[in-house]
Amino acid sequence: MEIVRCERVKKVYGSGGSQVTALSGINLSVGKPVDYDCGIERSDCAAGCGDTACQLQIQHRK
Known part of the structure; x- marks a missing residue:
């Protein structure tokens, strides 16, 4: 049984010209055994x- 699902997660640090994307397009699904x-x-x-x-x-x- 799926408990939570995250799709296309992106983590961005900074802003403007110093913006850096650390993660992009991460999918995660957590389920109950x-x-x-x-x-x-x-x-x-x-x-x-x-x-x-x-x-x-x-x-x-x-």
């Missing part, structure tokens, strides 16, 4: 993410 089972045993995880169930969810949800 869902209960997801990829069906792969942690010891057989090809992504090598067998540390926590959370990492399995992230790697195999793509």
Whole structure:
């Protein structure tokens, strides 16, 4: 479940001729973890993410 989404974020420092853009076009989405089972045993995880169930969810949800 998505909690917050920011799209095309830009951070500008200064003004006029000394204006500098530090970030431009940054997209961010933060979501609440869902209960997801990829069906792969942690010891057989090809992504090598067998540390926590959370990492399995992230790697195999793509």
